[in-house]
Amino acid sequence: MSSDPQPSFSLQLSPDVREMRDWVHDFAERVIRPAAQEWDEREETPWPVLEEAAKIGLYSLDFFAQQWLEPSGLGTAVAFEELFWGDAGIGLSLTGSGLAAIAVSGNGTPEQIGEWLPQMFGEPGDVRLGAFCSSEPGAGSDVSAIRTRAVYQQASDEWVLNGTKTWVTNGGIADVHVVVASVEPALAAAARPASSCRRAPAGCRRGRNSASTGSGPRIPRRSCSTTCACPATAWSAARSGWTRGWLGSPGAAAAASRPR
């Protein structure tokens, strides 16, 4: 390692990144490109392609984590460019779990990360997805307008999510949904760390799949109406006084961003 406190920017990709780029490109050229037109017309999630990618370790928590932590910082950018060179719709299917994973890994406790991230990817033969639920019918660019609430119920030691999400990549078919919700009223009342929830909560209703112009059709972007109860566990962000949180359903809670 250099002792230079300011690391220098270089366009020279490391041998590891070059090797990874060629490996991803090969998959994009051999598997993704030839499948693109079919899945564009079918407007469905390309499960067989996900399965192929899982088989070689490309659709895996390990691969995405490795690129995210790649020392130069260019790993993820290089990998994604190659995947989307193959096809954007299939590319979004292969990377759609990433947003949910980033939300949990950026804000969750080590226990939450260890529990939920593997469930967002599964393994060969048992591929799984994660979904990040942020937009609402009345809250698109204006994220601060979200109305979904997470309310703590002391009697049952559960958090109840109530709201409607839309444009959810992998919505309704993911094993873990990370849901952006406000816990403000709950914090005022409960004044204790908030919570998380586990899979498949009763009361989560899947909405309609929106047909769209481009790459959307190959991944469900469903409206998802949610009223569900989630057993409470520790929620890291509430402890530091943040009042806006990620909560997950069927999967999990992650944490929070600061109030504006």
Place this chain on the structure above:
Amino acid sequence: MKTFEASRPSVAAMAVGVARAALEFARDYARDRVQFGRPIGQHQAIAFMLADMAASVDAARLLTWRAAWMARHQVPFGQAEGSMSKLVAGETAVRVTEQAIQILGGNGYTREYPVERWHRDAKIFTIFEGTSEIQRLVIGRAVTGLHVT
């Protein structure tokens, strides 16, 4: 929205991939397709379009790699460099895929060729993960130091 800040260069890289696919396809087509007695790539009208496309794709990638590098090394986004990468890459993908259709002419407009699909796919990159307008808002605030609304 920390999640979006961290993911912007990654989304920009996706858009660069779509744009590059269209650039390469249009370039190969322009070398092969003969009109007026020569490959259409020999006509300035087409070659200049390909020149703009190639320069735009490289510019978008450079902004993307800069932002990705800054994020990894915890260099603060003082000029909204993450948003710059997403803005330029998204707009580039839409423009370059549209130019690719133009180079392919009638063929580009049909579903017999992939470029019209790439154009449909590209449009989402100026909308999700922060619209181009939201990116300009973030960049505009960084550049002016004012609370632009």
